[in-house]
Amino acid sequence: MLLQVQAVTKTFGQKTAVDKVSFEIARPAMIGIIGRSGAGKSTFLRMLNRLTDATGGAVLFEGRDVLGLRGGELRAWQSQCAMIFQQFNLVPRMDVTSNVLHGTLNRRSTLSTLFNIYPEADILKAVEILDRLGIAEQAPKRAEALSGGQQQRVAIARALMQDPKIILADEPIASLDPMNAQIVMDALRRIHEEDGRMVIANLHTLDTARRYCDRVIGMRGGRIVFDGSPDQLTTGAARDIYGADASFSEAATSTSIEALDETYAREMLA
Numbered sequence: 001m002l003l004q005v006q007a008v009t010k011t012f013g014q015k016t017a018v019d020k021v022s023f024e025i026a027r028p029a030m031i032g033i034i035g036r037s038g039a040g041k042s043t044f045l046r047m048l049n050r051l052t053d054a055t056g057g058a059v060l061f062e063g064r065d066v067l068g069l070r071g072g073e074l075r076a077w078q079s080q081c082a083m084i085f086q087q088f089n090l091v092p093r094m095d096v097t098s099n100v101l102h103g104t105l106n107r108r109s110t111l112s113t114l115f116n117i118y119p120e121a122d123i124l125k126a127v128e129i130l131d132r133l134g135i136a137e138q139a140p141k142r143a144e145a146l147s148g149g150q151q152q153r154v155a156i157a158r159a160l161m162q163d164p165k166i167i168l169a170d171e172p173i174a175s176l177d178p179m180n181a182q183i184v185m186d187a188l189r190r191i192h193e194e195d196g197r198m199v200i201a202n203l204h205t206l207d208t209a210r211r212y213c214d215r216v217i218g219m220r221g222g223r224i225v226f227d228g229s230p231d232q233l234t235t236g237a238a239r240d241i242y243g244a245d246a247s248f249s250e251a252a253t254s255t256s257i258e259a260l261d262e263t264y265a266r267e268m269l270a
């Protein structure tokens with residue numbers, strides 16, 4: 001078993017944000033986690049990467065519990081599961097190549113970081129990755145001069161610099177227009193297929209999860225309420241995930257998941 005998540009729990013005071021979440025992944029896959037705002041998706045991803053400590057449970061990667069790792073072993077784990085965020089988290093005034101080279105930071109000395117000295121092999125690798133993502137010509141520009149979709153591809157390039165086994169993406173397309181959203185999701189899918197890296201992405205639309213993922217996990221109130229393939233994601237299952245308030249049952253009468261999805265999106269924007 002590649003990844004085993006066992007009763008992972010996170011409480012903030014009285015509030016249980018993630019409630020005994022358990023699932024297993026046998027081989028690298030592209031997995032979408034969906035659910036409404038507050039369902040616990042971000043908290044869960046952050047625990048996997050150890051940005052947040054879990055309150056309870058275990059996460060075994062290749063049989064080894066990663067929740068207890070400390071020091072150098074913890075840093076090694078964090079570079080094996082690179083994280084991508086909705087807001088890209090680039091250094092805006094720094095050029096694209098330097099942003100990508102930041103992905104090598106945890107294996108470089110403080111001194112070389114301080115003076116921005118990168119080995120030539122790393123620079124060549126950075127440019128090669130940018131080229132693969134179709135943005136090599138942006139390399140000398142400042143990150144802030146790029147479009148959102150280009151910036152997210154720079155963030156993906158920075159993640160790839162770490163040569164991660166897992167890419168964790170927290171709402172990677174939530175700030176992008178539909179065309180850029182598609183470019184970014186295509187890139188993640190291609191990285192999964194060509195490199196065999198596992199991708200776990202929090203997504204808030206059903207449609208994206210169904211189109212790109214091999215497996216979809218639905219969360220509600222901190223718990224898993226759905227775990228299956230995209231074609232098992234029926235309107236009924238979607239209602240379990242997103243809730244069955246008035247507007248949803250209205251949408252459900254159309255029996256179209258897309259309609260339900262749209263209603264949900266409209267509610268979120270309202």
Ligand SMILES: Nc1ncnc2c1ncn2[C@@H]1O[C@H](COP(=O)(O)OP(=O)(O)OP(=O)(O)O)[C@@H](O)[C@H]1O
Nearest residue numbers: 012015017035036037038039040041042043044204
């Ligand atoms: N640092 C924190 N302190 C207290 N409560 C928190 C903290 N972080 C998250 N929570 C709570 O935990 C629950 C889950 O939050 P989380 O951000 O994981 O949800 P989410 O599914 O990612 O939502 P969204 O779709 O809005 O990003 C929410 O009720 C949230 O208010």
Ligand SMILES: [Mg+2]
Nearest residue numbers: 041042043170
């Ligand atoms: Mg979130």
